[in-house]
Amino acid sequence: MEEPTRKAAKQEITESLKIVLxxxxxxxxxxxxxxxxxxxxxxKFILIISVCGICLHVFSELVYILFTFASTPSIEDVVPLFHTFGYGVLSVAKIFAFWYKKSVFGELVDELAEIWPMPPMSEDAENLKQKSLSALRISHRWYFSVNIMGVWFYNLTPIIIYCYRVWQEQEAEIGFVWASWYPFDKHRPIAHVGCYLFEMYAGVTCVWIMVSSDLLFSGMASHIALLLRILQRRFESLASIEKSDDENFEEIRSNIKLHQRLISYCNSLEEAFSLVNLINIVMSSINICCVVFVIVLLEPVMAISNKLFLASILIQVGSMCWYADDILHANENISVAVYNSGWYKTSPRCRRTLLFIIRRSQKPIGFTAMKFTKISLKTYSSILTRSYSYFALLYTMYSEK
Structure with a gap:
């Protein structure tokens, strides 16, 4: 790819990741x-402040949970603490993954620019590209909006509750955003303001981390799926017009090279996000279960904030599983596209070469959670099933009590 075309390709990729950046x-x-x-x-200053802030926030929530367990280990006191703590733990894991793999992510963006579809393109490929980019923009905006609204509903809820109680002429005191422990009396006026501002900052930082990581993953995965679908169209149009044997062979050869690069790209992305995906899958069921329990049984005042939290985590895990499943099926469809092409019009040399791409595309590519399980829509279904099972158990224990 020539340098001007490559720069234009990188500009398009950067534009598609605008919210991420x-x-x-x-x-x-x-x-x-x-x-x-x-x-x-x-x-570097922003990074250090972000890491320190989120780590202190998660540590203070953990200590508060331990103290709660030691004093009043009842379901209604403990369960509301877990989903926000789990969100914080996931944020810590993601920011350290970002720090450790930052150079890898940058290289992936540069590598993607090398294989990004640029004009001249067929009308079908251009339509696929525009639809994919449009769908990605919409999903990114929705996820970003839900997360931002959610964290600010949490941040403002103590003030709203205080104003409501004052309006009702009840005894009122401004509370805190999160249930956290501090090694001093946080109810003193100056300490109260400081803790409240710190908790607001920690919550917003969690959201920036989650949005950056989740949308980077979904954006990269969406682009891989797009390129696989374009490659599928190329194979389907093979030998649709009369060409020489050498031209057909060269076309097949270039398509195979692109497929190999996409496999390598997908493997690099999988390696970068594998640990984060494992933590995401493990904690998602617990987070969903706890927030549903709180919404249904405990805190109607916090319902809007918790419902936005629930929507956020459902979109987060759902998009991860959706794009992983999309890549899985897009790769499988390449073998079907080869079979539906005009392979019978080509020479024996071309047919033998096509056998290799059929065999390779039948080997699944995609994402895993540290090799423990493959991620797909079946994973999403199992997460929701486990969440319901945990909720049913908590509901039974709460009802009996």
Whole structure:
């Protein structure tokens, strides 16, 4: 690919990841090198503050949970603490994964620019590209909006409750955003304001981390699926017009090379996100179960915040499983596309070469949770099933009590 075309391709990819890059800036990450020393120091300062803030937040929630277990280990006191704590733990895992794999993510963006479909293209391929990018933009905006609204509903709920009680002429005191422990009296006026601002910052930082990681994964996975579908169309049109044997063979050869690069790209993305996906799958069932329990049985005042939290985590896990399943089926369909092509019009040399791509496309590619399980829509179904089972158990225990 020529340099001007490559730059245009990278610009399109960057545009498709606009929300990702915007969110990454708020936690001190960027795929581009800082322009000067002040920008470098500013980026490192934001990263250090973000990491320290989120780690302190998760630690304070953990200590509060342990104290609650030691004092009043009842279901209605303990369960409401787990979904926000789980969200924080997942944020910590993702920011460290970002830090450890930042160079890998940057290389993946550059590598994707090398194989990105650019004009001249067939009308069918152009339509596929525009539909994929449009769907990705819509899903990213929805996920971003739900997360931002959710965290600000949590941040403002104590103030709203305080104003409501004052309006009702009841005894009122501004509470806190999260259930956290501090090694000092957090109810003193200055400490109260400081803790409230810290909890607001920690919650917003969690959202920036989650949005950056989740939308980067979904964006990259969506682009892989798009390229696999375009490759499928190329194989379907094989030998549709009369060409020489050498031209057909060269077309098949270039398509196989593209398929190999997509497999390598998918494997690199899988390696970068494998640990995060494992933690996501393990904790999602618990988070969904706990927040549903709180919504149904305990805290109607927090219902809007908790419902947005539930929507956020359902979209998060659902998009991860959706895009992984999309890649799985897009790769499988390549063998079908080869079979439906005009392979019978080609020479024996071309037919033998096509056998290799059929065999390779029948070997699944996709994402796993540290090799423990393959991620697909079946994974999403099992997560929801486990969440319901946990909820039913908690509901039975709560009802008996």
């Amino acid at each position: 915007y969110s990454m800036q708020h936690i001190g990450f960027s795929f581009d090198k800082p322009k000067n020393a002040s920008a470098y120091l500013r980026q």
